[in-house]
Amino acid sequence: MSLVEPARRILVADDDEDVRETITFNLQMLGYQVTGVGNGEDALRVARQMVPELIILDLMMPELNGFEVLASLRGHPATREVPVVVLSARAADADVWDGWKAGADYYITKPFVLDELIHFIELVG
Amino acid sequence: MKSSILALVLCLVALAAGLVLGVPTAHPSGSPGVVAACTVAFALAGLLSVHLELRRNAFTVTPGEAVLVVGLFLLPPAQLVLAVAVGQSCACLIERLSGKAAFNVAQSSAAAAVAGVVFVALGHPQARSPWGWAAATLAVAGYFVVNVGAICTAVALAEHRPLREVAAATALPAAVAASASGCMGLLVAVLATLGPAVVLVAPVIGLLFVASRSVARHRSEHLRFRRLYTASSRTGGLTGLEDALVTLADEARLLVTGTTALACVDRADGSWAGVVVNDGGHRPATLDELRAAQRLVPRRSDDNDGHGHAGAATIARAVLPEALSRIAAGDVVVALSTAGEADHVALAVFRELDARDQAGGQADVLGAFARHAALTLANARLYQEVEEALRRQVDLNRQKDDFLATVSHELRTPLTSILGAVDTIARFGDRLPGERREQFFAMAKNQGQRLQRLIEDLLMVAAADAGTARCLATETDMDELACGLTADLGPLSGGRLTVELEPGLLRTDGEKLRRILVNLVENAVKYAPEGPIEVTGRRAGDFFELAVADRGPGISMFDRERIFERFVQLDQSSTRRQGGTGLGLYLCRQLVEVLGGTISVSGRNRGGTSFTVRVPDAGPQPRPGPGAGAGVGVGKVVPRRMAPAGMELG
Numbered sequence: 001m002s003l004v005e006p007a008r009r010i011l012v013a014d015d016d017e018d019v020r021e022t023i024t025f026n027l028q029m030l031g032y033q034v035t036g037v038g039n040g041e042d043a044l045r046v047a048r049q050m051v052p053e054l055i056i057l058d059l060m061m062p063e064l065n066g067f068e069v070l071a072s073l074r075g076h077p078a079t080r081e082v083p084v085v086v087l088s089a090r091a092a093d094a095d096v097w098d099g100w101k102a103g104a105d106y107y108i109t110k111p112f113v114l115d116e117l118i119h120f121i122e123l124v125g
Numbered sequence: 126m127k128s129s130i131l132a133l134v135l136c137l138v139a140l141a142a143g144l145v146l147g148v149p150t151a152h153p154s155g156s157p158g159v160v161a162a163c164t165v166a167f168a169l170a171g172l173l174s175v176h177l178e179l180r181r182n183a184f185t186v187t188p189g190e191a192v193l194v195v196g197l198f199l200l201p202p203a204q205l206v207l208a209v210a211v212g213q214s215c216a217c218l219i220e221r222l223s224g225k226a227a228f229n230v231a232q233s234s235a236a237a238a239v240a241g242v243v244f245v246a247l248g249h250p251q252a253r254s255p256w257g258w259a260a261a262t263l264a265v266a267g268y269f270v271v272n273v274g275a276i277c278t279a280v281a282l283a284e285h286r287p288l289r290e291v292a293a294a295t296a297l298p299a300a301v302a303a304s305a306s307g308c309m310g311l312l313v314a315v316l317a318t319l320g321p322a323v324v325l326v327a328p329v330i331g332l333l334f335v336a337s338r339s340v341a342r343h344r345s346e347h348l349r350f351r352r353l354y355t356a357s358s359r360t361g362g363l364t365g366l367e368d369a370l371v372t373l374a375d376e377a378r379l380l381v382t383g384t385t386a387l388a389c390v391d392r393a394d395g396s397w398a399g400v401v402v403n404d405g406g407h408r409p410a411t412l413d414e415l416r417a418a419q420r421l422v423p424r425r426s427d428d429n430d431g432h433g434h435a436g437a438a439t440i441a442r443a444v445l446p447e448a449l450s451r452i453a454a455g456d457v458v459v460a461l462s463t464a465g466e467a468d469h470v471a472l473a474v475f476r477e478l479d480a481r482d483q484a485g486g487q488a489d490v491l492g493a494f495a496r497h498a499a500l501t502l503a504n505a506r507l508y509q510e511v512e513e514a515l516r517r518q519v520d521l522n523r524q525k526d527d528f529l530a531t532v533s534h535e536l537r538t539p540l541t542s543i544l545g546a547v548d549t550i551a552r553f554g555d556r557l558p559g560e561r562r563e564q565f566f567a568m569a570k571n572q573g574q575r576l577q578r579l580i581e582d583l584l585m586v587a588a589a590d591a592g593t594a595r596c597l598a599t600e601t602d603m604d605e606l607a608c609g610l611t612a613d614l615g616p617l618s619g620g621r622l623t624v625e626l627e628p629g630l631l632r633t634d635g636e637k638l639r640r641i642l643v644n645l646v647e648n649a650v651k652y653a654p655e656g657p658i659e660v661t662g663r664r665a666g667d668f669f670e671l672a673v674a675d676r677g678p679g680i681s682m683f684d685r686e687r688i689f690e691r692f693v694q695l696d697q698s699s700t701r702r703q704g705g706t707g708l709g710l711y712l713c714r715q716l717v718e719v720l721g722g723t724i725s726v727s728g729r730n731r732g733g734t735s736f737t738v739r740v741p742d743a744g745p746q747p748r749p750g751p752g753a754g755a756g757v758g759v760g761k762v763v764p765r766r767m768a769p770a771g772m773e774l775g
Contacts, residue, residue: 016538016542018541018542018568018572019541019542019545021564021568022542022545022548022549022565022568023545025549026549026552029553029556060534089538089541090530090534091533091537092530109537110537110538110540110541111537111540111541112544113548114549114552
């Protein structure tokens with residue numbers, strides 16, 4: 001990296017602590033500014049506050065699930081255009097299709113490959 | 126006879142007596158011969174009834190009015206009433222209508238008295254003059270009104286129906302019959318005045334009457350069988366048991382022109398279901414009615430064909446009216462049938478008070494219909510059973526699909542952590558700070574163990590389902606078990622867990638027992654996020670009783686059986702806090718059964734849930750000896766190095 005780019009803000013929403021830890025650590029090492037939340041309500045609140053440049057969203061979360069969060073994000077002018085990567089253990093074709101329909105920009109099934117996630121993040125940037 | 130009907134009878138008698146005694150008459154009395162002739166004529170009139178059926182109304186036309194007209198011209202009211210009473214009594218006796226006899230006699234007497242008095246009031250004219258005919262007509266009208274009025278009142282009292290409704294139903298056909306009969310009588314009376322020539326005409330008239338009666342009977346039988354055919358085809362394709370019962374009862378009602386029908390069938394579990402259908406609609410049969418119907422059924426063993434005849438009808442009249450007090454038991458036709466070994470069907474149709482049974486003809490038809498009904502109901506029941514089985518199968522399939530989806534999710538989650546951790550370590554290699562490396566290694570290890578547990582659970586469930594799980598009994602140390610549980614599950618519970626097991630040895634499969642307790646404690650942690658979780662255990666005779674209790678929201682009575690089934694989780698929403706497969710308690714129950722024990726769940730006094738596991742103590746280890754075979758090996762246990770070369774142990 002020759003140029004120091006301003007840290008881009010990423011929101012990671014997943015009730016699984018391990019996933020949050022892993023992604024946060026990896027992305028921070030790459031220079032991103034990462035915020036982690038553990039449930040849907042917090043995800044929505046923080047998203048509206050900080051308006052991240054990318055959201056990594058799990059589907060099965062307490063309080064509000066991923067679909068509901070996505071619908072709210074897409075309904076809000078401030079967050080409508082934020083790219084969202086859905087990261088979920090629901091891996092059936094129907095689930096992926098549901099994710100696309102709900103407004104996800106990308107759907108990664110768990111277990112995921114870090115490279116794939118990072119590749120997409122850099123693509124979006 | 127009901128008290129109200131008895132009162133009615135007494136009123137009628139009083140009316141008759143009052144009129145006869147109170148009204149003076151100047152007409153000379155007829156000779157005893159004429160009185161006797163009239164009596165016989167009235168008796169014959171009572172017997173020579175023509176049975177007519179128009180749609181749903183069945184009524185009997187008697188030439189009573191005919192004889193009355195003749196009698197009016199010949200006798201004074203007192204003797205007329207006497208002739209009517211005696212004649213009617215004879216007719217009733219001959220026909221063995223014991224119950225209704227009193228009513229019929231009273232009714233006819235009162236009616237005749239009214240007719241006689243009207244005739245006398247109009248001057249008792251001769252049959253030759255038109256005034257005589259008019260007077261006779263008026264008298265007959267009076268007779269008709271009292272007759273029909275009495276019957277309608279009786280029916281209304283017996284069936285608790287409004288009088289107007291009953292009158293409307295019976296008035297018109299009865300009027301038609303009465304007019305026909307009256308005209309005939311008038312004709313005879315006029316002919317009689319023409320002199321002896323009437324003697325030649327009388328037999329002709331008599332023959333005509335008999336012939337028309339015969340024709341009427343054939344016609345009604347033809348009509349009945351045509352109805353049977355229609356009823357059978359209309360009830361052929363019924364698939365719902367309730368609908369079938371209602372339709373069958375209604376068709377039976379139409380078939381034998383009854384007012385009310387009762388149809389009962391026995392169900393697979395031995396209980397009976399039945400409906401009662403009448404003009405107002407249908408209602409389920411009450412318990413009394415069903416029991417009464419049930420009592421009829423054993424009788425059919427005496428009767429191969431299963432169709433009701435005089436015997437069953439008599440029994441029905443005796444048995445059913447007790448229960449069916451709201452239905453007029455004037456006449457009841459009963460038929461019973463079976464389809465194969467099961468599916469007993471009882472059909473009982475109740476008819477109007479003055480309709481008369483035609484010597485078993487109707488019973489035959491109803492019997493034929495009952496056979497058809499039994500088959501229809503058996504068919505309906507079979508259809509229902511198949512539908513139910515299909516629904517259960519579809520449900521089971523859906524549950525399996527849901528389960529697969531859940532399992533897939535549950536297996537993927539720990540794998541994500543493991544691969545993510547390992548991937549991270551690989552990426553950064555030496556650049557990874559020491560404590561970070563520790564963190565990720567720990568993550569991989571923990572999740573690996575969780576995955577291992579999950580897979581073990583699934584395999585155990587599969588083994589339990591296939592019946593291949595076995596109880597590997599060992600001496601299980603309760604202290605060790607307690608310590609192990611505290612160490613492994615304490616942190617998970619957030620320090621809320623206490624374990625108190627009565628110290629000692631228990632001979633059972635320790636590993637499975639541990640798994641049972643772990644599952645129960647994990648459930649408690651999951652569903653009771655606050656409050657203490659207590660594991661206790663003590664010896665109770667040959668059993669060891671363990672309990673896992675929490676202070677959570679508790680489990681409703683309805684759910685307490687469900688939760689032990691596969692794939693059932695009480696909190697199914699996608700926002701549930703922690704994952705789970707819905708197998709935990711199912712596995713507990715399977716494992717408990719393998720150990721030979723029992724598991725149960727109950728609520729606690731101040732809230733919360735308690736699971737109780739009772740495990741039998743398999744007893745001290747048997748001493749190894751020849752044929753002991755307790756899994757250790759037969760023969761003496763000889764240390765290997767001391768065995769002679771070449772000798773096999775075990």
